[in-house]
Amino acid sequence: MKVGIPKEMINNESRVGMTPAGVFELVKNNHTVYVQSGAGNGSGFLNIDYQQAGAIVLDTIGQVYAMSDMIVKVKEPVKEEYAYVQRGQIVFTYFHFASSEVLAEAMIDRKGVCIAYETVEDEDGSLPLLTPMSEVAGRMAIQQGAKYLEKPEKGRGVLLGGVPGVAPGRVLVLGAGVVGIQAAKMAAGLGAHVTILDINMKRLRYVNDVMPSHVVTEFSNEFNIRKHIKDHDLIVGGILLKGAKAPKIITRDMLKDMRPGTVIVDVAVDQGGCVETTRPTTHENPVYIVDDVVHYCVTNMPGAVPHTSTMALTNVTLPYVVKLANLGWERACQKDASLQKGLNIVKGKVIRKEILEAFKWQALDD
Ligand SMILES: NC(=O)c1ccc[n+]([C@@H]2O[C@H](COP(=O)([O-])OP(=O)(O)OC[C@H]3O[C@@H](n4cnc5c(N)ncnc54)[C@H](O)[C@@H]3O)[C@@H](O)[C@H]2O)c1
Numbered sequence: 001m002k003v004g005i006p007k008e009m010i011n012n013e014s015r016v017g018m019t020p021a022g023v024f025e026l027v028k029n030n031h032t033v034y035v036q037s038g039a040g041n042g043s044g045f046l047n048i049d050y051q052q053a054g055a056i057v058l059d060t061i062g063q064v065y066a067m068s069d070m071i072v073k074v075k076e077p078v079k080e081e082y083a084y085v086q087r088g089q090i091v092f093t094y095f096h097f098a099s100s101e102v103l104a105e106a107m108i109d110r111k112g113v114c115i116a117y118e119t120v121e122d123e124d125g126s127l128p129l130l131t132p133m134s135e136v137a138g139r140m141a142i143q144q145g146a147k148y149l150e151k152p153e154k155g156r157g158v159l160l161g162g163v164p165g166v167a168p169g170r171v172l173v174l175g176a177g178v179v180g181i182q183a184a185k186m187a188a189g190l191g192a193h194v195t196i197l198d199i200n201m202k203r204l205r206y207v208n209d210v211m212p213s214h215v216v217t218e219f220s221n222e223f224n225i226r227k228h229i230k231d232h233d234l235i236v237g238g239i240l241l242k243g244a245k246a247p248k249i250i251t252r253d254m255l256k257d258m259r260p261g262t263v264i265v266d267v268a269v270d271q272g273g274c275v276e277t278t279r280p281t282t283h284e285n286p287v288y289i290v291d292d293v294v295h296y297c298v299t300n301m302p303g304a305v306p307h308t309s310t311m312a313l314t315n316v317t318l319p320y321v322v323k324l325a326n327l328g329w330e331r332a333c334q335k336d337a338s339l340q341k342g343l344n345i346v347k348g349k350v351i352r353k354e355i356l357e358a359f360k361w362q363a364l365d366d
Pocket of ligand 1 (some may be wrong): 197240
């Protein structure tokens with residue numbers, strides 16, 4: 001199969017759909033890989049790295065789409081890209097169709113085979129192609145939180161690890177999912193005292209089993225949240241209710257109970273945030289202050305570390321890419337139930353009911 005890797009067109013997106021290691025694997029499986037010139041620059045992979053791995057570098061995005069049976073990307077195609085998608089061409093990327101009717105209509109119109117990373121789902125309900133980005137964001141939450149706790153950044157002026165003779169900082173993690181556990185691990189590694197809250201006892205038991213004793217678990221309820229926000233320096237929001245908006249478990253009135261310079265990193269901002277005063281921010285302007293509390297609410301945290309994020313993403317997408325290239329999409333999806341769930345729009349037909357529901361469309365008969 002001919003596989004194409006275009007350069008991402010979305011503003012400030014430096015990740016790329018495949019690393020040279022992925023190219024190497026596909027070429028080993030007798031496939032041809034076309035990479036748009038400069039596609040990997042932002043992630044630290046140069047044309048020469050791709051060529052040495054066996055790729056053919058093409059000058060324009062149009063050439064990459066025109067020559068390929070399958071396109072492997074990171075983000076959904078932007079408007080200027082729609083016309084490049086060909087009938088029957090596989091496009092494997094994050095689509096998030098339910099949030100863009102224009103995109104869904106365009107892909108129906110282009111009659112491509114759209115397989116969305118975010119709906120590939122394992123038997124246990126986990127989303128293997130979303131997990132690595134939560135891992136990156138969870139770890140970054142502590143890195144960013146530590147920075148904004150510094151006085152020149154308007155934080156409390158607390159060093160998370162403390163020093164001999166001075167108690168360490170205190171980190172409150174809301175949610176013991178992927179983001180929460182990675183955040184807790186990083187904070188504990190720095191020597192901070194960590195309190196982690198969840199409503200799922202299984203998750204709390206797991207955390208209790210695997211984390212050191214300075215990571216303390218408690219059940220998440222309003223009483224405990226009100227108690228802990230008073231004496232924690234950094235609060236990380238990592239909660240998720242699948243398919244729903246995040247509940248606002250920190251309300252506006254609670255801010256006055258926090259000490260001035262407390263930092264909130266609301267990672268759940270992409271689902272609306274779990275703090276009432278959360279509003280989306282960007283890497284250019286990541287923080288704002290409400291009632292002396294610093295809010296960091298960047299919606300695409302992994303975008304700040306594209307080298308790491310690209311590798312983390314492609315580690316998990318590559319086995320599916322190889323399967324799709326070796327078997328073709330129909331056989332690959334027949335053989336792999338997780339991948340089958342990734343089928344969203346196929347040759348003009350909407351497969352996932354969430355897309356129909358999002359835009360109140362009627363299902364078309366076969
Ligand atoms: N901002 C970014 O760049 C970025 C990047 C990756 C993920 N995210 C977001 O981070 C959030 C968390 O993702 P995840 O992968 O860790 O999800 P996850 O499903 O692994 O974990 C969510 C956890 O929240 C818990 N939870 C639900 N309600 C709760 C409550 N009231 N109190 C405490 N805990 C509660 C759940 O039991 C679960 O353990 C999601 O909204 C995700 O979209 C944001």
